[in-house]
Structure formats: structure tokens, C-alpha cells
Amino acid sequence: MNCIFVFSCLAGLSLGLEVHQSHSDLIKKAGDKIQIFCSHERTNYRVMLWYQRSPGDTAMKLIGYLYFKDVIMEDGYQKDFRISGDLGGETAKNGSLIIQTLEQVHTGVYYCAAREAQ
Ligand SMILES: *[C@@H]1O[C@H](CO)[C@@H](O)[C@H](O)[C@H]1NC(C)=O
Numbered sequence: 001m002n003c004i005f006v007f008s009c010l011a012g013l014s015l016g017l018e019v020h021q022s023h024s025d026l027i028k029k030a031g032d033k034i035q036i037f038c039s040h041e042r043t044n045y046r047v048m049l050w051y052q053r054s055p056g057d058t059a060m061k062l063i064g065y066l067y068f069k070d071v072i073m074e075d076g077y078q079k080d081f082r083i084s085g086d087l088g089g090e091t092a093k094n095g096s097l098i099i100q101t102l103e104q105v106h107t108g109v110y111y112c113a114a115r116e117a118q
Pocket of ligand 1: 094
């Protein structure tokens with residue numbers, strides 16, 4: 001069996017923001033689909049960003065982000081990743097990152113961050 005490790009962590013870009021992520025430590029196998037949720041209580045934060053940090057790499061690479069309910073994906077991430085959620089209402093925010101079919105190359109640490117829309 002070909003196992004890969006996907007760890008999710010969290011980071012709020014703004015001090016004092018408490019962001020909750022659904023799995024702090026995920027171990028999945030190749031071929032699985034995963035969905036990582038990220039939620040917080042800042043009702044006026046309408047941007048949610050998702051980052052990837054690959055093992056042995058210090059760079060946090062932007063996968064894409066939600067802007068209200070629009071999804072903006074960065075180059076190179078359109079094929080394997082999906083972002084979903086609707087940050088438009090006046091309620092607590094809840095978005096997710098989906099990896100359609102896990103492969104070894106997806107091993108890494110995934111971060112979500114939130115901020116206001118400018
Ligand atoms: C976010 O949405 C998902 C799917 O609808 C749900 O399972 C999860 O409990 C929600 N998280 C929070 C903190 O509301």
C-alpha cells in the first residue's frame with residue numbers, strides 16, 4: 001500500500017483570529033479524496049486562503065483562495081485541488097480544501113488563513 005501523509009495546520013493572518021481546522025493530522029492513502037475544513041467566527045472576513053508547504057521546502061505556496069463565493073486558483077493547482085465555501089453571509093465562516101485524488105506529490109502541510117476583503 002502506498003501511503004502518503006497530509007497534515008493540516010492553521011494560521012490566521014490577523015492576530016486574535018481563531019481559526020479551526022477539521023483535521024490536525026491526517027494520514028491517507030493514494031487514491032483517496034480528502035476534504036479539509038477551515039472555520040472561524042469573523043463574520044466580516046470574506047477571504048479564505050489555502051497554502052501548501054511541501055516537505056523540505058520552507059515556502060508556503062498559495063493554492064488559491066475564496067473571495068466571497070468566488071474561487072481563484074493559482075496556476076498549477078487547478079487540476080488536483082478544489083476550494084469550496086461561501087463567505088458572503090453574516091454568519092460564521094466555513095470553507096474547505098478538497099484534493100480529488102491523493103498522490104504522493106500532495107504530501108505536505110496545508111494551512112488556511114482568513115482576512116477581510118479589501
Ligand atoms: C463546515 O461544513 C461542513 C460541511 O457542511 C460540516 O461538516 C462542518 O461541521 C462545518 N464546520 C463547522 C465548524 O461548522
